[in-house]
Amino acid sequence: MGNGIIKILKFMWDCVLQVVYDGDEKCILCEKELYNCNYICADCEKRIKFCNDPFDIKFNNIKITSYSVSYYSGAMMELILKLKYKSNFRAGETIANYMIDLVKREKLKFDFIAYIPMNKSAMKKRGYNQSRYLARIVSDSLNIPIIDCLKKIHQTEDQIGLNHDERWENMRECFKFIDKINIKNKRILIIDDVVTTGATTFYCAYELIKNGAEEITVLTGAKSKV
Ligand SMILES: [Zn+2]
Incomplete structure (x- = not known):
């Protein structure tokens, strides 16, 4: 039962995050526009x-x-x-x-x-x-x-x-x-x-x-x- 509630809460939190971050599709490191679902761009990933x-x-x-x-x-x-x-x-x-x-x-x-x-x-x-x-x-x-x-x-x-x-x-x-x-x-x-x-x-x-x-x-x- 506890696990189910946690999953529902997590889902709700994800929804909140989606609203907060909606439209903010920039790499968090170099601020270049992103065209994928990640938070960093391919160029920044290459720097790892x-x-x-x-x-x-x-x-x-x-x-x-x-x-x-x-x-x-x-x-x-x-x-x-x-x-x-x-x-x-x-x-x-x-x-x-x-x-x-x-x-x-x-x-x-x-x-x-x-x-x-x-x-x-x-x-x-x-x-x-x-x-x-x-x-x-x-x-x-x-x-x-x-x-x-x-x-x-x-x-x-x-x-x-x-x-x-x-x-x-x-x-x-x-x-x-x-x-x-x-x-x-x-x-x-x-x-x-x-x-x-x-x-x-x-x-x-x-x-x-x-x-x-x-x-x-x-x-x-x-x-x-x-
Ligand atoms: Zn980047």
Whole structure:
């Protein structure tokens, strides 16, 4: 029953969006007229440097397979910045659609979708968690439940300007599993907007592994160098 109501609400929300955006058929990045149903034009899409291969995040003898849609540059970087700092949710939808394509192409299998949490003050400042926003779209499209099972318990320094080791130290013991859902023997996909050293995603994954998750896969919009 709950699922039916959610679908009706989602349909109504889509109708509202259609009214709001009707006639606004411009690329959200370069403002060129669009002749397709996307939010970005073909020229901007060409500026996305897609990643073809998964990579491993390794630490303390644990290896986590990670996928990123693209490198953190060009049009993907612009989309992420628009989602994070300009509340441009169409940019978020564009990123999430690329993520959904990747899940289908790579035939990734998982039981739940988790995301990287934000602490209370960051949440208050931005008003939304961009990782959860991406996770929500992926969850709706694939019909796989999203779980709010991680909490950020420490305020971290901004990662910008920190080197590799400092980033790992900065994120240690930052996240806590919220013990309200049984994840024992479950396969979980963790979603985030950008992965850099992998320290953030590793410590989130580690909390889930400690609490019984069988397999963790990470999926991000982009992969960045420090
Ligand atoms: Zn464009």
